[in-house]
Amino acid sequence: xxxxxxxxxxxxxxxxxxxxxxxxxxxxxxxxxxxxxxxxxxxxxxxxxxxxxxxxxxxxxxxxxxxx
Numbered sequence: 001x002x003x004x005x006x007x008x009x010x011x012x013x014x015x016x017x018x019x020x021x022x023x024x025x026x027x028x029x030x031x032x033x034x035x036x037x038x039x040x041x042x043x044x045x046x047x048x049x050x051x052x053x054x055x056x057x058x059x060x061x062x063x064x065x066x067x068x
Contacts, residue, residue: 007044013056014042020064030059 017027024042028035033055040046041056048056 009047009053010042010044013038013053013060016057016060017042020060020067022060022063026063027056027059030063031055 017024022030024035024038027033028038031038033052037046037048037052038056041048041052
């Protein structure tokens with residue numbers, strides 16, 4: 001079952017990850033989170049905590065800054 005509250009957040013995370021040209025594995029490794037949970041979060045199947053989102057967003061942002 002899809003969590004509609006988390007769907008928008010998940011789509012935003014996926015869009016950021018793809019814009020950074022990162023795989024699920026890349027982000028999970030950089031953020032120290034599981035690939036499985038990241039995938040479920042992007043799909044809106046779980047609603048992650050604010051702290052978890054911050055870890056993932058920071059990992060993507062760090063990657064984008066290093067690539068610039």
